[in-house]
Amino acid sequence: HTLQPLIAALPKCEHHMHVEGSLSPELLFELAERNGVTLPVAEDASFASVEALYARYSRFTSLDDFLHYYYIGMSVLQTAADFEALAMAYFEKAHAANVRHAEIFFDPQVHLARGVSLADVVRGLRAASRRATAELGGMTSLLIPCLLRHLPVDDSGKLVAQLREGYWADGDEVVQEETVVQALEEAFDGQEDENSLRGALAGLGLCSSERDLPPTLWRDVFREARRHSVASAPSADSSKASLKARRGATRITAHAGEEGPADYITLALDDLGAQRIDHGIAAATDPAVMARLAKEQIMLTLCPLSNVCLRAAKSIADVPIRTFLDAGVPFSINSDDPAYFGGYIQENYNAVQEAHNLSADDWATIVRNAVRGSWCDDARKQVML
Ligand code: ADE
Ligand code: ZN
Numbered sequence: 001h002t003l004q005p006l007i008a009a010l011p012k013c014e015h016h017m018h019v020e021g022s023l024s025p026e027l028l029f030e031l032a033e034r035n036g037v038t039l040p041v042a043e044d045a046s047f048a049s050v051e052a053l054y055a056r057y058s059r060f061t062s063l064d065d066f067l068h069y070y071y072i073g074m075s076v077l078q079t080a081a082d083f084e085a086l087a088m089a090y091f092e093k094a095h096a097a098n099v100r101h102a103e104i105f106f107d108p109q110v111h112l113a114r115g116v117s118l119a120d121v122v123r124g125l126r127a128a129s130r131r132a133t134a135e136l137g138g139m140t141s142l143l144i145p146c147l148l149r150h151l152p153v154d155d156s157g158k159l160v161a162q163l164r165e166g167y168w169a170d171g172d173e174v175v176q177e178e179t180v181v182q183a184l185e186e187a188f189d190g191q192e193d194e195n196s197l198r199g200a201l202a203g204l205g206l207c208s209s210e211r212d213l214p215p216t217l218w219r220d221v222f223r224e225a226r227r228h229s230v231a232s233a234p235s236a237d238s239s240k241a242s243l244k245a246r247r248g249a250t251r252i253t254a255h256a257g258e259e260g261p262a263d264y265i266t267l268a269l270d271d272l273g274a275q276r277i278d279h280g281i282a283a284a285t286d287p288a289v290m291a292r293l294a295k296e297q298i299m300l301t302l303c304p305l306s307n308v309c310l311r312a313a314k315s316i317a318d319v320p321i322r323t324f325l326d327a328g329v330p331f332s333i334n335s336d337d338p339a340y341f342g343g344y345i346q347e348n349y350n351a352v353q354e355a356h357n358l359s360a361d362d363w364a365t366i367v368r369n370a371v372r373g374s375w376c377d378d379a380r381k382q383v384m385l
Contacts, residue, residue, distance in 0.1 A: 001218070002184075003315050003358075003360060004082070004350070004353070005122060005351060006360065006363065007349050007350065007353055007363065008097070008098070008320055008346060008349075010363060010367050011036075011098055011099050011100045011367065011384060012094075012096060012099045012100065012345055012349075012367070013098050013099070013100060013101045013102070013103075013104065013332060013370040013371055013384070014044065014094060014101075014102045014300075014332070014334050014335065014345050015102075015103045015253075015276070015299075015301045015331070015332050015334055015370070015373065015374065016103075016105070016278050016279075016335075016336055017090065017102065017103075017104055017105065017302055017334060017335050017337075017338065018070075018104075018105045018106070018107070018207070018255070018336065018346075019071060019083070019086055019087050019090060019104050019105065019106050019125065019148075019339050020070065020073070020074040020077070020086075020106065020107055020110075021336075021337025021338065021339060021340055022078070022086060022087075022090040022093075022337070022338050022339050023073050023076070023086060023339050024089075024339040025050040025053040025054055025057075025072065025339070025346070026050055027085070027086065027089065028053070028073050028342055029050060029126060031076035031077065031078070031082055031306075032076045032123055033080070033294050035076055036079045037075055037076045037078070039072070039092045045378050046069075047151075051137035054107075054130075056162060057069070057340050057342075058061065059313060060309050060310055060311070060312065060340075062086060062259070062310060062311060063209065063210060063211075063258065063259050063310050063312070064209055064211075064285075065310075066123055066309070066310055066337070066340060067150070067208060067209060068072075068208065069338065069340070071110060074107070074110060074111075075114060075253075077115060079120060079124070080120040080124035080127070080256065081122045081124060082120070082124065083120070083121055083123075083124025083125050083128070083213040084125070084127045084128045084131075085128075086124075086128075087124065087128035087129065087132075088105065088128040088131060088132070089336075090102075090104075090165050091128060091129075091131075091132035091136055091141070092141060092343060093338070093344045094344070095132070095136040095137065095139055096137070096346075097344060097345050097346035097349075098184055099139065099345060100137075100138075100140070100299075100384055101139065101140045101141065101371075101374055101376055101380065101384060102140075102141045102142075102146070103128075103141065103142045103143075103144055103202060103203075103252040103374065103375060104122060104141055104143055104144065105145075105146050105205055105207065106125065106143065106144075106145055106146070107143050107145075107146055107208075108145045108146075109122065109147070109155055109156070109158055109159055109205075110146050110148065110161075112159070117161065117275055118163075121132060122143065122200055122201075125143055126143070126267055128162070128202065129141045129142075129143070134239055137372060140376055140380055142202035142203075142375055142376065143200060143201055143202060144201065144202055144203045144204065144205045144231070144253065145159070145163070145201060145204060145205065145231070146204075146205035146206060146208075146255075147159065147160075147204065147205070147207075147218060147221065148207065148208040148211040149206065149207065149208040149210065149213045149218075150208045150213075151153075151208075152360075153217050153218060156221045156353075157221050157224070158306070160204075160221055160224050160225045160228075160230055161224075163201070163204075163225070164224070164225075164228045164229040164230050165258060168310070170226075170377060173331055176226050184215065184341070189357030199214045201230070201231035201253060202231060202375045203231050203250065203251030203252060203375055204222070204225050204230060204231045204250055204251070204252050205252075205253045205254065205255070205275075205278070205313060206222075206252075206253075206254040206255060206268070207234070207254075207255040207278065208255075210255060210256070210259045211259055211260060212259055213254060213260075214260075214263075214264055214267055214270040215254055215264055215267040215271055215274075216267050217271050219271040219272065219274060222252060222271075222272040223273075225250050226250045226252070226324040227254070228248065228250075229250050230250055231250050231251065234269060247372065251275055251276075251375055252272055252273050252274045252275055252276075253274055253275065253276040253278055253301070254268040254274045254277060255278045255300075256268040256274070256278070256279065256280060256282075257279055257281055257316045258275065258278070258279035258280075258281065258282075258307075258310075258312050259310075259312055260282065261285075261288045261385035262282040262283055262285050262286035262292065263286075264282070265277055265280055265282065265293075266289060266292075269292075269298065271310070274298075275298070275299050275301075276298065276299045276300070276301060277293075277298060277301070277310070278300075278301045278303075279300070279302065279303060279306075279307070280293075280300035280301075280302070280331075281302065281307060281312060281313065281319060281320060283300065283320075283324075283329065284320035284323045284324070285381040290323075290327050290329060290345070291327075292325075293329045293330075294327050294328040294329050297330055297372075298329075298330070298385060299330045299331060299369060299370075299372075299373030300324065300329060300330070300331040300332075301331070301332050301334050301373075302319065302321070302324075302331045302332065302333055302334065303333075303334050303335065303336035303341075304319045304321075304333065304348050304351055305336070305341045305342060305343045305347060305348050305350055305351055306317060306335070306336035306337065306341045307319050307340040307347060309340070309342065311339075315322060315354075315355065316351045316352060316354070316355035317355040317356070319355075319359070321352055321355075321356045322356060325358075325362055325365065325366075329371070329374055330369035331344070331366070331369065332366070332369065332370035332373060333348050333349055333352055333366065333370075334348065335347075335348055368385065371385050372385075
């Protein structure tokens with residue numbers, strides 16, 4: 001594998017990494033102890049030790065089997081400092097793999113249900129993001145909250161309503177002084193200007209269980225989110241005119257075609273207004289979907305190790321990398337939940353190279369498409385291209 005040093009040195013963008021999925025068993029037990037969280041050892045001996053938990057992680061049978069552990073694991077995250085430590089540990093690993101820009105998913109609904117405020121979660125994640133830029137070679141990062149499909153649709157609606165208070169209201173005026181705005185402003189210690197508050201969230205995602213949960217069920221929720229621009233596209237221009245122009249520009253990404261059928265990809269695009277698709281490997285089974293992704297240059301955020309761990313693909317060789325390259329479907333390669341699936345972004349790149357033996361030109365295409373599909377502003381993309 002003569003390309004291995006080149007692949008390690010490639011400047012990378014990561015778009016599909018759930019920060020709660022970067023919680024290692026070691027940190028999980030440490031935070032459980034510190035925060036007095038009782039793990040369900042009596043029901044499940046996998047929680048008896050770090051080693052037992054790693055052993056269980058090596059035998060996931062499906063997405064839902066994994067999600068069961070993932071949602072229990074994140075119950076140890078209680079304070080802004082916990083989220084900062086979690087994200088910082090991820091950024092350090094990402095930096096070591098030459099990640100220049102990372103877009104981080106998080107699951108607000110689960111934290112809110114546990115009584116952890118959105119302000120604490122965002123404050124912790126933003127603190128890590130700022131430190132990463134300062135301490136890790138100018139690495140940039142963006143935050144993307146995800147709506148969760150295993151909870152009632154109405155629960156997603158409530159989160160969108162809460163996010164909406166902090167951003168735009170009907171009409172042209174910026175909403176001020178709602179509870180979430182106040183909480184977030186306090187969280188930011190008054191260091192952020194009014195506009196960067198609006199830039200805290202770069203887009204809106206959809207994840208969790210997929211089987212029998214078509215994207216269409218979330219159509220009205222995403223319509224509301226788009227209409228009120230709950231997550232504005234970031235821009236260097238934070239003038240009021242620019243914010244106004246970007247109204248309705250909420251960026252949307254959705255997990256689709258991971259365990260579910262190719263049709264769900266089409267529904268995510270048409271019914272939710274998704275601009276990217278997370279996973280999307282089922283696209284390879286449907287020529288019409290492939291043609292559309294290529295024509296509209298919709299980026300898939302692939303997660304090869306995840307697909308094998310959760311049995312969405314039999315092996316890395318079965319992840320349709322070559323099919324997407326040949327069809328001109330843009331994709332990036334990502335780690336999804338690196339602490340659960342045995343590898344961060346570098347291990348995913350390495351696994352792809354080992355199974356698919358790509359050329360230097362193929363890698364140039366992948367790296368260029370990853371920059372193009374990022375949601376940072378154009379100036380940042382120019383630097384990376
Ligand atoms: N949440 C965290 N990881 C996920 C995945 N691979 N699919 C759906 N939801 C998730
Ligand atoms: Zn995911």
